[in-house]
Amino acid sequence: MRLEHTHEHRIRPSTNGSSVNGSSPHTNGSSAKSTETNGYHSNGHAEGAVRQHDASPFYGHDREEVTRILLQSLSDLGYHGAAKHLSSESGYELEIPSVAAFRSAVQQGQWDEAEALLSGHEAVELDGGVLLGNGHGHARRSKSRASFGSQNGYARQGLPLAETADTTHLKFLLRQQKYLELLDNRELNAALNVLRNELTPLKRDIGRLHALSSLMMCQSASDLRIQAEWDGAEGDSRRQLLSDISKSISPSVMIPEHRMATLFSAVQDEQILGCRYHNTIAQPSLYTDHECPAEDFPLQTFKELRNHSDEVWFVEFSHDGSMLATAGKDGLVCLYDTRNYALRHEIREHDRNLSGDTTKGVCYVAFSPDDQYLISCAQNNEFVVISVRDGRRVAHGDHFDYPVTAAAWLPDSQTFVIGTQGSRRPLGLYSLRSAAGTSSSSSSVVRNNEIHSWRDPPWDDSGPADNHNSFRITDCAVNPDGSRLVATTIDKRILMYDLRSRAKIAEWAMDDRLTSICFGVDGAQLLINMYEGRVLALSAVTGEVLMQYEGAQQAEFVIRSRFGGAGDNFVVSGSEDARVYVWRRQTGVLVAALEGHAAGGGTVNAVAWHPREGVFASAGDDRRVRM
Amino acid sequence: MGLAYNIYLNSKRIYGCKICKTHLADHDEIISRNFRGQHGKAFLFNSVVNVQLGEAGERNMITGRHVVRDISCRQCKEVVGWKYDRAYESTEKYKEGKYILEQELMCQVS
Numbered sequence: 001m002r003l004e005h006t007h008e009h010r011i012r013p014s015t016n017g018s019s020v021n022g023s024s025p026h027t028n029g030s031s032a033k034s035t036e037t038n039g040y041h042s043n044g045h046a047e048g049a050v051r052q053h054d055a056s057p058f059y060g061h062d063r064e065e066v067t068r069i070l071l072q073s074l075s076d077l078g079y080h081g082a083a084k085h086l087s088s089e090s091g092y093e094l095e096i097p098s099v100a101a102f103r104s105a106v107q108q109g110q111w112d113e114a115e116a117l118l119s120g121h122e123a124v125e126l127d128g129g130v131l132l133g134n135g136h137g138h139a140r141r142s143k144s145r146a147s148f149g150s151q152n153g154y155a156r157q158g159l160p161l162a163e164t165a166d167t168t169h170l171k172f173l174l175r176q177q178k179y180l181e182l183l184d185n186r187e188l189n190a191a192l193n194v195l196r197n198e199l200t201p202l203k204r205d206i207g208r209l210h211a212l213s214s215l216m217m218c219q220s221a222s223d224l225r226i227q228a229e230w231d232g233a234e235g236d237s238r239r240q241l242l243s244d245i246s247k248s249i250s251p252s253v254m255i256p257e258h259r260m261a262t263l264f265s266a267v268q269d270e271q272i273l274g275c276r277y278h279n280t281i282a283q284p285s286l287y288t289d290h291e292c293p294a295e296d297f298p299l300q301t302f303k304e305l306r307n308h309s310d311e312v313w314f315v316e317f318s319h320d321g322s323m324l325a326t327a328g329k330d331g332l333v334c335l336y337d338t339r340n341y342a343l344r345h346e347i348r349e350h351d352r353n354l355s356g357d358t359t360k361g362v363c364y365v366a367f368s369p370d371d372q373y374l375i376s377c378a379q380n381n382e383f384v385v386i387s388v389r390d391g392r393r394v395a396h397g398d399h400f401d402y403p404v405t406a407a408a409w410l411p412d413s414q415t416f417v418i419g420t421q422g423s424r425r426p427l428g429l430y431s432l433r434s435a436a437g438t439s440s441s442s443s444s445v446v447r448n449n450e451i452h453s454w455r456d457p458p459w460d461d462s463g464p465a466d467n468h469n470s471f472r473i474t475d476c477a478v479n480p481d482g483s484r485l486v487a488t489t490i491d492k493r494i495l496m497y498d499l500r501s502r503a504k505i506a507e508w509a510m511d512d513r514l515t516s517i518c519f520g521v522d523g524a525q526l527l528i529n530m531y532e533g534r535v536l537a538l539s540a541v542t543g544e545v546l547m548q549y550e551g552a553q554q555a556e557f558v559i560r561s562r563f564g565g566a567g568d569n570f571v572v573s574g575s576e577d578a579r580v581y582v583w584r585r586q587t588g589v590l591v592a593a594l595e596g597h598a599a600g601g602g603t604v605n606a607v608a609w610h611p612r613e614g615v616f617a618s619a620g621d622d623r624r625v626r627m
Numbered sequence: 628m629g630l631a632y633n634i635y636l637n638s639k640r641i642y643g644c645k646i647c648k649t650h651l652a653d654h655d656e657i658i659s660r661n662f663r664g665q666h667g668k669a670f671l672f673n674s675v676v677n678v679q680l681g682e683a684g685e686r687n688m689i690t691g692r693h694v695v696r697d698i699s700c701r702q703c704k705e706v707v708g709w710k711y712d713r714a715y716e717s718t719e720k721y722k723e724g725k726y727i728l729e730q731e732l733m734c735q736v737s
Contacts, residue, residue, distance in 0.1 A: 405632065421632060472635055490635055515632075557631045 067092045073260040094255070106242045111178040115171060168202050170245055175199050176212065177241050183215060191216065273587050301594075303341050305625040307334050312619035313363050314560070314606045318371040321612040323388065325374055326625050327362035333376045335388065338610070341627070345391040347376070363558075364406050368413040373432070375416060377404035383418055385432065395432055406475045410499065411482040419473030419487055426473050427454040427487055429502075452502055471495070474558075475516045479523040479540065486526060486540075488514040494528070494543070508543040516560040521568045527561055529554065535561050535573050537585065549573070549583045551590050557603050564609025564616060572616055574604030580618045633701065634676040642728065643736035644700040644707060649677045650736060651700070651707060652728060663689070666731035669708065675726045677701045683712050691716045698726060707732045 058066050067086070071094040074083040087093055095103070098117060105114035175198045182191035195213060243257055256262070264286060271289060310330035317324050323344070324336040335345040364377040373394060377383045382398035397404075402422030409416045415431045429452040471489035478485050478499070485497045492513055496506040516529040525546065526538045535549040552559065552575035561573030563585065570591065571583045580594045609616040619625050633649050640654035652675040662669040681697035694713040699706045708728040714720050 403632075421635065474632055490632070 064092055068094055068255060069259050072255050072258075076258060076261075103242060106174075106245070107238055109178075109181060109238065111174055115174055172199070172202050172205065173241060173244060175202070176208075177237065179212060180215075180237075188216065273584075277591065301626045303627040305334075305336065305341060305627075307343060307346070308332060308625075310361075311621045312605065312625055313361065313558075314365055315617045315619040315625055316365055316367060316606075316608045317610050317617070318367045318388075319369055319611060320371055321610050323367070323371065324608075324617060324625075325365045325367065326617075326619060327365045327376060328619075329361040331361060331378065333362055333365055333374070333386075335374070335391075345388075347386055347391055363403070366407045366409055366416070368409045368416075369411050370413040372413060375407040375409070375418075377407050377418070379403040381420075381422075383407060385416075395430075397430060402472070405473055406477075406487075408476050408478040408485070410478055411480070417476055417478060417485055417487075419476040421472045421474075421490070426471055426489075427476065427485075428452065429454075454497065454502070454504075474514060475560075477518045477526075479519045480521060481523060484523075484540070486517060486519070488517050488528065494526075494538075506543065515554070515558040518560075518562055520563045525563075527563055527571060529559050529561050529573065531555065533575070535571065535581075535583075537571070547585070547588050549581070549588055549590075551575075551583075551593060552581045553577045558605065559603065560606040562607055562609055564607075570609075572607045572609060574607050574618060574620070576603045578604060578620065578622075580604055580607060580616075631701075636676065641736045642733045644677075644703060644705065645732055645734045646705055647700060647703040648734070648736055649700055649702045651675050651677060651733060652726070658725060662727055664708065664727060664729040664731075666729050668730040669727050670730065671722065672726045672728055675708075675728065678707065678726075679704075680710060681706075690719055693719065693722070698728075705732065 057063060067090045071083050071086055071092070074080075074086060075094070083094075102114055102117040105111075105117060175194060179191055179194045179199060182188075182194060195209075195216075199209060199212065246256065268286070305326070308326065308328040308330055309332070310328055312326055312328040314327040315324065317338070322338055324338050324341070326334045326336070333347040334343060335347070336342065337344050361379040362376050363379060364375075366375045367388075368374070372388055374386045374388055375383055376386065381400045381403055382396060383404045384393050385395040386392065387394045397418065400420050400422050402420050404418060404420045406419040407416055408419075415429060418428050418430055420426060420428075471491065471493065474488050474490060476485065476487035483499055484505070485499050487495050487497075489495065490513070492510050494508045494510060494514065494517070495504060496508075497503065498505050510528075510530065512531045512534070514528050514530050516527075518527050519525070519540065520527065524540050526540050528536050528538060529552075530536065531554055533550075533552045533554045535552055536545050537547045537549070538544065539546055549571055552561075552573050554576055557576060559574045559576065561571060564570050564572050569585055571585050573581050573583075575581055578595065580592075582591045582594070583589060584591055604618050604620045607616060607618045615627055617625055617627050636650045636653050638653045638655060641650050642652045642654065643650050652672045656673040656675075657670050658673055659671040660668070662671055675698065677700065678698040679701050681699065683694055683696040685692060685694050692715045693711055695709045695711055697706050697709050708726060710726045711722040711724065714722050
């Protein structure tokens with residue numbers, strides 16, 4: 001049995017295009033079952049003995065509904081014989097004949113018939129005209145309305161529509177499909193007729209009408225398809241049309257597609273949402289209700305790293321999860337192995353150019369996507385790129401006069417973006433390859449290799465020395481496929497750039513100062529931290545607030561948050577009250593507020609989630625990193 | 628404690644800490660230049676940024692008794708001036724809530 005994911009309509013194999021204008025008989029065997037509709041009404045059950053319907057409810061649900069849904073699922077699964085039996089045993093049918101007729105009419109492109117059915121002209125009654133092509137070669141589509149075959153003895157008033165349905169809209173859809181198919185077949189005159197006489201009088205959606213009329217200019221059928229984003233009569237478009245229309249038909253008459261599967265998914269989703277510790281992407285089984293136990297979730301500290309001599313400001317796992325990097329106020333970047341949490345490297349690259357005790361301090365580290373390099377950004381106005389394998393510096397940039405605040409890699413692991421607080425070069429794109437084009441050998445250190453710099457207004461070398469009204473960056477991030485760059489500025493704005501064209505796409509102003517921003521794994525959501533303890537998830541496309549996570553405190557310092565967990569199900573953030581907060585991403589429910597850092601007022605500055613295991617790390621002002 | 632970024636000002640003339648160049652105040656915020664501090668000339672500002680406030684104490688100044696607290700640069704912790712909390716004489720009330728920055732301890736950053 002062929003298992004399709006939509007109704008079991010065998011695709012009508014129109015071998016000679018889709019001319020609606022009649023007289024293209026189907027080739028024989030192929031259309032054998034082209035009207036095998038969803039119900040089996042046509043197989044004579046309408047006349048057959050109608051069983052007495054058993055009226056007792058089925059465990060609190062209406063028997064008729066349950067049976068019809070079962071019928072639909074059986075046919076979806078491909079068990080037609082079983083469906084037929086069920087239908088005869090219970091006496092219920094899946095669809096009343098007019099609906100089935102409508103369905104087949106649309107499938108075969110009998111637009112007039114379909115329309116008539118929809119609106120219920122009394123004159124028309126279908127028969128075996130509906131069962132046109134019921135295995136035989138005369139699936140003639142005709143344009144004239146009167147030529148339908150003999151009756152089946154059934155007067156219809158049109159399909160019962162759902163409450164909010166709009167018949168003109170449905171007619172528009174039908175006629176549009178007809179028009180497109182005519183165009184596809186290059187029957188321009190007929191198409192023009194349709195456009196004039198049928199689409200225009202509907203007086204709907206003038207813009208779309210104009211678009212459709214411009215399609216007449218298309219040179220060829222494939223051109224048309226591309227322009228109209230329509231995949232031709234043989235493709236899915238008819239099925240798509242049918243499902244669009246079926247949404248408007250009263251659901252008790254034409255059951256929405258895959259109703260049982262929809263119901264199952266809805267129940268599962270609800271259970272997943274309600275499950276507090278859900279940390280897997282595996283599909284839970286349908287047999288039992290789903291509830292994740294709390295043991296699977298990382299709630300206890302199992303390791304504490306005390307390598308730093310001063311506050312720890314940032315922590316991050318490498319992309320494959322094998323390494324952990326921590327950075328702190330003491331200017332030290334520590335690299336650990338995650339298997340045993342042994343210290344691998346200690347990098348003190350920022351010890352030079354000290355101008356005071358408080359101006360060293362590494363505030364950001366970033367692993368390259370291939371985990372070969374690590375950028376560390378420091379308060380003494382420079383950044384350094386270090387090779388992870390041997391701990392030596394590969395490149396650095398120190399032509400800034402203000403602290404470097406953030407860095408983000410592009411997926412090619414060769415270029416990265418640096419954000420600083422300087423107004424001269426706030427946001428720059430740098431490359432590891434030197435300008436000469438040779439690959440950076442291990443002996444040379446690439447210096448200040450800036451490819452592109454964003455600034456607004458653009459830097460004017462000749463002008464007076466007060467070109468300092470550009471934005472200053474507090475954090476930046478690149479989305480996982482490398483197409484967009486987003487950055488937050490000191491004056492409460494979020495800027496978004498397209499990385500290929502290097503043009504600004506969007507700019508949003510927020511209410512308060514922002515301290516951190518990051519993309520979710522799918523690149524569709526942004527997580528930001530704002531002052532006054534707000535952690536928000538925004539849509540990466542429109543900038544609207546999707547969800548707000550309450551509970552964290554933030555008044556003065558830079559706190560960072562991240563997405564984490566399997567399937568990015570959780571949001572984890574630091575806070576100024578020495579706790580780590582974890583929320584469920586979709587619902588915003590607080591899952592845990594974990595104590596652990598020195599309760600004497602130490603801030604938890606940054607958190608990171610291990611990409612594979614269920615472990616996360618938090619960095620705090622008590623000089624420790626806890627796992 | 629914690630990482631905190633400095634606030635930056637946007638203006639033609641900005642005064643900053645002499646040592647670490649952190650922005651402190653805007654030239655347009657000067658209310659009066661007719662002040663003297665321990666190190667010489669000082670200006671009265673309406674608002675300053677990136678400073679940390681110290682303990683309040685009563686001091687006798689040329690103009691009378693006041694309650695003041697020292698302000699220091701957030702980054703390098705050097706004292707750069709003071710803030711008036713309270714003025715006991717009614718003629719000095721205009722100073723309440725305003726800041727004094729000494730010219731010796733500042734530099735122009737623009």
